[in-house]
Amino acid sequence: MRTPARRPALVSLLAAAALSTALAGCSSSDSSGDDPATAGSSGTADSRVVTTDQGDVTVPGDPQRVVVLNYALTGYLYDLGVPVVATVAEDTEHDGEFSEFWGDAPEEQGTGFLPWSMDGFDHEAILGAEPDLIVAGGVGLPAVLAAEEYDRLSQIAPTVLVGDGLTTWQDQFSFLAEDVFDRPEVYEDSLAAYEARVAEVRDAITPPPTPVATLTITADRTPYLLFEDMGLSQTLAELGLEPAPLVAGHGLPPYKPGGDMAELSTEQVGQLLPDVPTVFVTGFNADTADVASLADEPVYAALPAFEEQHAYDLPYWAVRGDYDESLALLDIVEQQFS
Structure with a gap:
């Protein structure tokens, strides 16, 4: 939280x-x-x-x-x-x-x-x-x-x-x-600081296998797949963690018009993610799920990302991160993969 x-x-x-x-x-x-x-x-x-x-x-x-x-x-x-x-x-x-x-x-x-x-x-x-x-x-x-x-x-x-x-x-x-x-100068200064930090982190990490997918899990255990062309997925892409084109490739609709994620069934998790070597997991609006707890569920335990220990936790606030949250996320990724 x-x-x-x-x-x-x-x-x-x-x-x-x-x-x-x-x-x-x-x-x-x-x-x-x-x-x-x-x-x-x-x-x-x-x-x-x-x-x-x-x-x-x-x-x-x-x-x-x-x-x-x-x-x-x-x-x-x-x-x-x-x-x-x-x-x-x-x-x-x-x-x-x-x-x-x-x-x-x-x-x-x-x-x-x-x-x-x-x-x-x-x-x-x-x-x-x-x-x-x-x-x-x-x-x-x-x-x-x-x-x-x-x-x-x-x-x-x-x-x-x-x-x-x-x-x-x-x-x-x-x-x-x-x-x-x-106040364009505030954005320009912020962007310059962010891009410099991205370059530092990208050079410092050994990224996991790509492409990657990011799931956000609600308190009732409903999985959502983040769109690969928005928000968190694009922040990860800047670090060399290219997103898998699952939403585009399967024509998945947003959970609501204008949304940034698609709701999945348990069956869809098993169908869409076996070819994705790395999975990131977040909660939704709170720390509602993590890799350790999902690994106890058969559908997740069977995924290659979980079997080969390439499933990683990210904080829930990274899902729709603003500038400050995106900067903080860079620190987390650097710690995870350095």
Whole structure:
């Protein structure tokens, strides 16, 4: 699990009609402020125009109360020095906990956690946080819900969705740094540090046999296969751990539209993985599984990767790792294979 940290109280819910009226005009399509046609791609000193999959969105030039509706995106804003007034927990079943990689920023900024469920976000709670900007989208269920609720969210504050075509941390971080917050130098410095570290680790390790596959296992023991062209699979590929083209080769659908993994049956595990010499295992949103426990189950024990001891644990947070988590993952891979 992520290292627990002291949590601030939930952002108070302010549902007063006056506040609702004041914020309702902050739609992404609102033309009462800077006109994108005259402001240009960067807007004015007080605003910026961001091109998204939903169209152009006029956002504050220096936002002070940002709500983030995907936990996996929150770390980028701390890296950028952007004030986060509230975010959501990693999943709908657990209380929110600050990531160990966020340092003191959440407490210093007074970040709170907003409730959400499989059915959607709590719009009254979001309104109560008084955001001047909402950042959502990315990958997974929060992204699906944000797309469905985009119009309602845009009535509370300008809303930017990180597009589902941005499937690596580099894609997401660069979009937020360059397009949304106009802080490209932060991303450039981060990318340079990351690439230098990748080169160090790649030279230091003796990688296991490739190609590799990565499974994430839920608490109820349901296996999911990570897509080879997204997220963690691509981070491993940078280190020479090329992913097996199982999803593309077998036409496996995402577990939900816009998702980054395919749900497998036990039979599919036995059918798809015998030709994959190396398997990585993670939990899903928690340390829900590991190689040792899976090795007691016949379907996994029979896989060559398990028989030949080329099955390896990775932390659950690596599945949708942001910049800081991806850097930490490099250290883990270096330790495993040096």
